[in-house]
Amino acid sequence: MDNILAIMSAEERAAFSLCALYERAGYQKYRMSKFEEYALYVQNKDFLVSENVITFTDTDGKLLALKPDVTLSIIKNTRVKNGVMKVYYKENVYRVSKGTRSFRELMQAGLECLGEVTAETVIEVLSLAKKSLDHICPENLLEISHLDIVSGVLSAFHIGEEARAEILVHLGEKNESAVRAVALREGLSAEQAALICRLVTLYGAPEKVLPALKELAVTPEIAAAVAELCAIVEGLAALGIKDRLIIDFSVVNDMNYYNGIAFKGFVEGVPAGILSGGEYDGLLKKMQKKERGIGFAVYMDELSRLEQMKGEA
Amino acid sequence: MKPILNIALPKGRLGEKVYAMFERAGFGCPSILEESRKLIFENEEAGVRYFWVKPSDVAIYVERGAADVGVAGKDILLEYAPDVYELLDLKLGKCSMCVAAKKGFTDDRNRTLTVATKFTNIAKAHYAAEGRDIDIVHLNGSIEIAPILGLSDVIVDIVETGTTLKENDLEVVERFVPISARLIANKSGFKFKTERIEKLRESLAGLVEEL
Numbered sequence: 175m176d177n178i179l180a181i182m183s184a185e186e187r188a189a190f191s192l193c194a195l196y197e198r199a200g201y202q203k204y205r206m207s208k209f210e211e212y213a214l215y216v217q218n219k220d221f222l223v224s225e226n227v228i229t230f231t232d233t234d235g236k237l238l239a240l241k242p243d244v245t246l247s248i249i250k251n252t253r254v255k256n257g258v259m260k261v262y263y264k265e266n267v268y269r270v271s272k273g274t275r276s277f278r279e280l281m282q283a284g285l286e287c288l289g290e291v292t293a294e295t296v297i298e299v300l301s302l303a304k305k306s307l308d309h310i311c312p313e314n315l316l317e318i319s320h321l322d323i324v325s326g327v328l329s330a331f332h333i334g335e336e337a338r339a340e341i342l343v344h345l346g347e348k349n350e351s352a353v354r355a356v357a358l359r360e361g362l363s364a365e366q367a368a369l370i371c372r373l374v375t376l377y378g379a380p381e382k383v384l385p386a387l388k389e390l391a392v393t394p395e396i397a398a399a400v401a402e403l404c405a406i407v408e409g410l411a412a413l414g415i416k417d418r419l420i421i422d423f424s425v426v427n428d429m430n431y432y433n434g435i436a437f438k439g440f441v442e443g444v445p446a447g448i449l450s451g452g453e454y455d456g457l458l459k460k461m462q463k464k465e466r467g468i469g470f471a472v473y474m475d476e477l478s479r480l481e482q483m484k485g486e487a
Numbered sequence: 488m489k490p491i492l493n494i495a496l497p498k499g500r501l502g503e504k505v506y507a508m509f510e511r512a513g514f515g516c517p518s519i520l521e522e523s524r525k526l527i528f529e530n531e532e533a534g535v536r537y538f539w540v541k542p543s544d545v546a547i548y549v550e551r552g553a554a555d556v557g558v559a560g561k562d563i564l565l566e567y568a569p570d571v572y573e574l575l576d577l578k579l580g581k582c583s584m585c586v587a588a589k590k591g592f593t594d595d596r597n598r599t600l601t602v603a604t605k606f607t608n609i610a611k612a613h614y615a616a617e618g619r620d621i622d623i624v625h626l627n628g629s630i631e632i633a634p635i636l637g638l639s640d641v642i643v644d645i646v647e648t649g650t651t652l653k654e655n656d657l658e659v660v661e662r663f664v665p666i667s668a669r670l671i672a673n674k675s676g677f678k679f680k681t682e683r684i685e686k687l688r689e690s691l692a693g694l695v696e697e698l
Binding site: 447 | 550551552570571572573574575576672673674675676677678679681
């Protein structure tokens with residue numbers, strides 16, 4: 175067995191150990207077909223990381239695609255009768271890489287929970303996300319945001335659609351001065367703009383950030399989201415997950431699809447996030463499903479860098 | 488020992504000004520001032536490593552994690568849209584992204600406008616927002632001669648004082664984005680070296696106030 179592990183690449187080893195982790199947590203392996211109807215991606219193209227999809231025509235004339243994403247297929251092909259359906263996957267997806275502007279095959283592992291998603295489900299998914307990172311590299315961080323706090327603050331000040339999109343981009347860049355400039359341009363007072371800027375400047379360990387969130391809770395909706403975030407952090411602490419957690423509102427997923435908790439995982443030495451996830455009730459609604467959903471994906475392609483670094487060290 | 492903070496600076500006059508700010512902020516590296524052809528300089532005691540790179544490459548070094556932080560012009564950030572944090576406007580190297588044309592030029596909206604530029608994405612986004620049909624001629628330098636030789640109707644380029652334009656009989660039609668140097672950080676690097684990068688940003692912010 176040791177020999178088998180030795181010939182596997184870092185990606186493969188990590189993928190298998192993640193699958194074992196999800197299996198032990200009671201998740202079922204989700205097997206999917208290699209191809210998917212192209213129409214699925216056209217209808218939800220903003221959900222995809224990159225718009226480009228490899229397509230081809232099947233023998234019956236149907237336009238098919240090589241999967242650029244796994245979540246959409248799982249949602250489309252499953253019906254949850256009652257309770258929560260918990261599945262995990264390890265699949266290859268086909269996306270355009272930014273550097274070469276050409277398609278690459280990327281391995282991705284992850285899990286999805288569909289159905290009656292409760293606070294416990296969210297805590298469980300976050301704890302598995304954190305454990306996934308621990309499996310990959312001990313030097314890791316999981317950053318958590320609550321999108322309802324962000325959208326609540328923007329709605330409280332009646333920020334228009336266009337300015338909202340701009341603020342979200344700048345929030346993702348941690349660009350405080352640009353966020354302030356947009357807020358002031360929208361006619362907000364200096365104090366109101368300062369409050370929106372707190373979304374940029376408030377980040378760090380939960381014990382530091384959570385008490386400070388009260389000042390942002392200017393509406394009952396935001397207060398509810400803050401309370402939910404606090405309860406989730408407490409729930410994680412009860413599972414022994416306290417360290418290497420960060421609250422950071424610069425994790426901004428597309429609000430048309432995502433809501434509630436959003437999160438991203440980083441490991442030291444890999445320049446971009448290797449884990450990304452969140453609640454996506456908006457996407458389910460768009461696909462005419464009544465369920466709620468939460469899940470995450472781990473991008474395995476970046477992990478080869480990690481092995482390379484360890485080798486050099 | 489402090490973890491080493493990797494800093495990418497743009498080669499040239501702007502880079503030197505930026506380094507002076509970093510030094511005053513407490514992130515000095517004396518060997519950088521020595522005359523040499525070296526590109527990498529390290530001050531182990533202060534925990535910093537600097538490297539000089541082509542200004543338009545700084546964002547790539549930072550996005551890909553070779554540098555934790557760097558200084559890049561807003562023009563480069565708009566053009567390449569790297570996935571990085573933009574932490575501070577250093578208010579150095581101020582200029583504007585402009586549309587310029589031969590003196591007396593008027594835009595005939597009945598025909599496609601030919602635009603010569605280094606900044607293809609910025610030009611596209613600018614004219615798309617106006618709903619103007621354009622064709623782009625991508626050039627890497629001496630953009631100013633394109634309208635003179637009839638290669639394009641207008642140019643989209645950064646303009647500081649406007650002297651080059653004037654000398655070539657061109658004038659600014661429109662200034663549409665203010666440009667200046669920005670402190671940027673790699674998203675992952677920022678998480679693992681938060682305190683040091685925050686300290687750098689705060690010290691630099693103090694110096695920007697003084698400017």
